Amino acid sequence: MDIKVENITKSYGTQRAVDRISFHVKTGEILGFLGPNGAGKTTTMKMITNYLLPEEGNIIIGGKSLLEDAEELKKHIGYLPENNPLYLDMPVIDYLEFCAEIQQIPKEKVPERIREMVRVCGLNQEKHKKIGELSKGYRQRVGLAQAMIHDPEILILDEPTTGLDPNQIVEIRKLIRELGREKTVILSTHIMQEVEATCDRILIINKGRIVADGTAESLSKQVQGQELLHMKIEDGNPNEIFKALQQLPTVELVDFMDRQQNRFEIQSKPEMSSRREIFSLCVEKGWVITEMIPVETKLEDIFRELTMN
Amino acid sequence: MKTIWIISKRELNSFFNSLMAYIMLLLFLTFSGLFTWLIGSDIFMVGQASLRTFFSVAYWTLFFFIPALTMRMIAEENASGTIELLLTKPVTDRQLVLGKFTAALLLVIISLLFTFPWVITVSSIGNLDQGAVLGGYLGLTLLSAVYISIGIYASSITNNQIVAFLTALFIGIFFQIIFDMLAGTFSGLLGEVFHFLSLTSHYESMSRGVIDTKDVIYFLSIPVLALKMAENALAKRNM
Numbered sequence: 001m002d003i004k005v006e007n008i009t010k011s012y013g014t015q016r017a018v019d020r021i022s023f024h025v026k027t028g029e030i031l032g033f034l035g036p037n038g039a040g041k042t043t044t045m046k047m048i049t050n051y052l053l054p055e056e057g058n059i060i061i062g063g064k065s066l067l068e069d070a071e072e073l074k075k076h077i078g079y080l081p082e083n084n085p086l087y088l089d090m091p092v093i094d095y096l097e098f099c100a101e102i103q104q105i106p107k108e109k110v111p112e113r114i115r116e117m118v119r120v121c122g123l124n125q126e127k128h129k130k131i132g133e134l135s136k137g138y139r140q141r142v143g144l145a146q147a148m149i150h151d152p153e154i155l156i157l158d159e160p161t162t163g164l165d166p167n168q169i170v171e172i173r174k175l176i177r178e179l180g181r182e183k184t185v186i187l188s189t190h191i192m193q194e195v196e197a198t199c200d201r202i203l204i205i206n207k208g209r210i211v212a213d214g215t216a217e218s219l220s221k222q223v224q225g226q227e228l229l230h231m232k233i234e235d236g237n238p239n240e241i242f243k244a245l246q247q248l249p250t251v252e253l254v255d256f257m258d259r260q261q262n263r264f265e266i267q268s269k270p271e272m273s274s275r276r277e278i279f280s281l282c283v284e285k286g287w288v289i290t291e292m293i294p295v296e297t298k299l300e301d302i303f304r305e306l307t308m309n
Numbered sequence: 310m311k312t313i314w315i316i317s318k319r320e321l322n323s324f325f326n327s328l329m330a331y332i333m334l335l336l337f338l339t340f341s342g343l344f345t346w347l348i349g350s351d352i353f354m355v356g357q358a359s360l361r362t363f364f365s366v367a368y369w370t371l372f373f374f375i376p377a378l379t380m381r382m383i384a385e386e387n388a389s390g391t392i393e394l395l396l397t398k399p400v401t402d403r404q405l406v407l408g409k410f411t412a413a414l415l416l417v418i419i420s421l422l423f424t425f426p427w428v429i430t431v432s433s434i435g436n437l438d439q440g441a442v443l444g445g446y447l448g449l450t451l452l453s454a455v456y457i458s459i460g461i462y463a464s465s466i467t468n469n470q471i472v473a474f475l476t477a478l479f480i481g482i483f484f485q486i487i488f489d490m491l492a493g494t495f496s497g498l499l500g501e502v503f504h505f506l507s508l509t510s511h512y513e514s515m516s517r518g519v520i521d522t523k524d525v526i527y528f529l530s531i532p533v534l535a536l537k538m539a540e541n542a543l544a545k546r547n548m
Contacts, residue, residue, distance in 0.1 A: 049397040054545060074399045081397070085390030089323050099317045102398050144392070 001062035001076055001153045001184055002047065010043050017043040019208035020057065025201075028152075030180035031198030033188035034177075036307050040208040041188040042082050044158050048186065049079045061154065064116035067094050075103065076230050078152035080160055084143040088132030092123055093140055095131060096149060103150035115143040120175065122168075140291035144172065148179070155179060158185040161194060173198045190301045206307040219302050227268040229275065230257065232281060232291035244281055250274040263291075312400055316408025320382070321415060321496060329414075332368025337420050340370045345427065359438065360431055362422060362531065363424065364445040364516045367541050371417070371453055373487055376477035380470045382409045383543070387468035402543045409429040409461055410454075421446060440518035450513030451528035455508060456481055458535035465539040473533075484508040484531075 003025045008142055011020040018040040025031045033041045040114060046052040048059055050070045051135050059066040061073050100110045121141040124295050126134055131142055140163050147155060153197055160176065161169045176198050178186060190196060204212040204219075212219055233241050238259050243262065245254045250272040257263040268274045275292065283290050337339040344366040345351060352362050383406075395405060430439055456477070463476035478508045485508060492503035492510075505512060511524040 029420060044335045046393070051393050051397050071399055071401060074397065077397065079394075081390060081393050083390060085325065085394050087319075087391055088389075090319075094322070098315065098319050099398070100310060102395075102400060104311075203499060 003184055003186070005044075005048065005061040005210060006060065006308055008044070008047055008054035008059060010040075010052060013128050018047070018054075018245055021205070021210055022057075023203055023210065025184050025186060025190060027184050028181055029169075030176065030185040030187065030199045031199060032195040032202045033186060033205060034190065034192075034303060035188075035193055035205035039056055039205045039307070041205055042158055044205070045079075045082075045158050045186065045188060049077055049156055050074055050204070075150070076153045078147035078155045078185050080143045080147040080155075080157045082158040084140055084163075086131045086139060086142060086146075089130060091130050092118075092127045092134070095142065096145060099146040100149050105150055113149055113151070117149050120148070121145040121172070121208075137165055137168055140164055143177075144308075152209065153183055155183055157184045157185070159189055160187055161189070161191070164276045169194075192303065195215070195300055204303060204306050211306045212302070216299055219299070223250065226252070226270055227273050227275075228295040229266045229278075230279070230291070230293040231264045231266060231289065233264065234288045234290050236262070236285065236287040241287060244285065245278065248274055248277045248281065250277050311493060312404045313411060316395075316400070316405060317415065320388075320409060324412070324416065327511060333374065334420055334423065337370055338423055342427075344370075358519040359433070359517070360428065360442055360445055363427060365450065367421075367424075367449055368403065368452065368512060371449065372456065372481060373412070373478070374420075375453060376419065376460045376463070376474045376493065379413050379464055380458055380462055380474040381464070381537035383464040383539070384468050384470045387465075388435035388470075396543075402540050406539045406543065409464075410457060410532070410536060411459040411529050413461070414450075414454060417457070421449060424445065425517065429477060437519065440514065440524070445508040445516040447520070448512050451515070452508065452512055453495050454532045455528060458532035458539070459484075462535045462539040462542065465542040482516065488505040503507075537548045 005021060005023050007019055007020045007022050008018060009016065015040075019272065021040070021044060023031075033039050033044070043052065043054075048066075050066055050073070051169070053067070061076070064073060066073055066296065074262060087098075090098070090228040093114065096114045097110060100113055105113055118124055121144055123138070123141055123145060126138050132137060140160070141262075144157075144160065147157065156175075157176070161172055167274050173194065176187065179185060187198070201208055201215055201218075202212070202219060238256070242254055242256065242264070245251055245266060248270050251266055251274050252269045253266075255265040257265050266274060266278070273296075277287065278292075279286075323422075326427075341363060345363040346353075383392070386395065390539050392405075394420065396402065428437070428442055459480050460477040462472070464470075466472040466476070484506065488503045488507035491507045492500050492507055494500075495503060504529065505523075508527075511527045514521060514522055
């Protein structure tokens with residue numbers, strides 16, 4: 001099932017939390033929501049899961065409008081809310097049974113689904129404990145288990161890996177990747193590596209609006225534009241090297257990073273590369289290149305660029 | 310229908326798994342038992358094989374007992390955020406409210422069943438008016454339905470259980486005595502309206518064993534109205 005979000009808006013008082021957001025997620029795609037705190041990620045997710053109603057706009061899931069067919073469509077959505085609320089007084093097994101029943105899973109299939117979820121989420125040792133007695137990481141697993149118990153076609157996960165230890169994070173990401181092959185997954189996070197590791201597509205939201213939409217690669221191209229090199233050139237007078245570099249036709253800007261150590265930062269002109277020219281120059285003058293590091297724009301930088309004002 | 314029952318079942322389970330249920334049952338039975346058998350104008354004072362005393366005592370014990378029962382029902386889910394979990398599953402706001410209502414009503418009925426030995430005791434002392442007993446229990450159940458629905462409404466507008474408890478008592482006290490008092494002070498149409506709104510008169514005629522359509526309409530319409538209001542409050546999502 002695909003999700004089409006069309007111009008949805010939601011305000012809290014006078015503040016617009018979500019401002020005419022539109023996007024489309026296809027089946028088999030993992031979409032990562034990225035944005036600073038209070039950008040509108042959670043509000044958007046709450047609207048897709050029909051907890052909140054958008055003031056304007058529409059959400060269409062598998063060709064049906066969520067505003068009209070909510071009860072039917074909700075059966076196909078698995079949701080892990082922010083902060084992972086759970087009934088702390090219930091044992092894990094009872095809780096999963098309750099979730100399975102309320103998702104209208106046929107009675108004969110309930111034990112099998114619970115067993116499956118306990119296995120997938122690694123809850124076997126804790127299954128008879130009350131949820132309130134579990135550590136944060138295990139609670140997160142219970143949250144994931146309840147979201148997936150009815151094998152939904154759509155998974156909405158609001159910060160799925162918070163509170164997990166590094167091993168669990170790797171496991172959960174792997175699980176999400178596997179699920180994402182057949183299902184439609186939307187996850188929000190503010191951990192950049194998570195988006196790079198799990199998502200096919202990234203949506204960066206700031207102040208209720210989408211500021212970027214694309215793969216990690218296409219986004220870095222969009223922002224980067226110009227080549228940036230960090231170099232260390234030895235066996236020459238720094239000022240002389242500086243001047244020579246500046247005179248290269250492909251170089252736009254040269255800057256000292258460290259004059260004593262002969263380190264330079266070199267920015268090329270748009271859509272040009274100066275690596276070969278610099279090499280030829282150094283050969284010609286007898287300078288030695290001991291370092292040449294192309295600086296890639298990381299997702300962090302893109303994020304900062306797009307969300308800082 | 311099934312969804313409503315699943316919600317009620319969870320509510321009942323969590324209630325009986327905590328100490329809360331037993332403390333409440335004990336309190337209810339102790340209070341109504343004490344005043345029915347040992348203190349004040351108890352059965353031995355009245356000197357009749359009648360449960361009138363019990364019914365008028367239960368009228369007050371339930372008044373305090375029910376808000377304590379319903380206060381956490383939605384307020385706790387609002388506070389912990391589990392409401393979001395529940396309402397994003399295939400559950401409508403109405404099913405949630407009705408599920409909570411059914412659970413509370415069943416709990417009250419269970420508590421009332423525990424008073425059944427008293428009926429047997431009294432009927433062994435003398436000739437018990439069975440119609441009055443039946444009417445009395447029916448009256449208590451309907452009265453409970455009214456206060457439960459008010460309690461659930463109070464619980465739905467807040468995420469603080471104490472606020473829910475006090476709001477329920479505040480609304481309840483109008484039906485319990487204030488409308489009755491106002492009915493006495495005002496005459497004419499206004500007096501009639503207050504008289505109709507007062508729970509006392511409807512309950513008293515029921516516990517005498519008289520079942521009037523006016524009373525039935527009253528006992529059905531207030532819960533429907535209060536639960537509808539709770540549903541609307543829930544739809545606002547406390548924002």
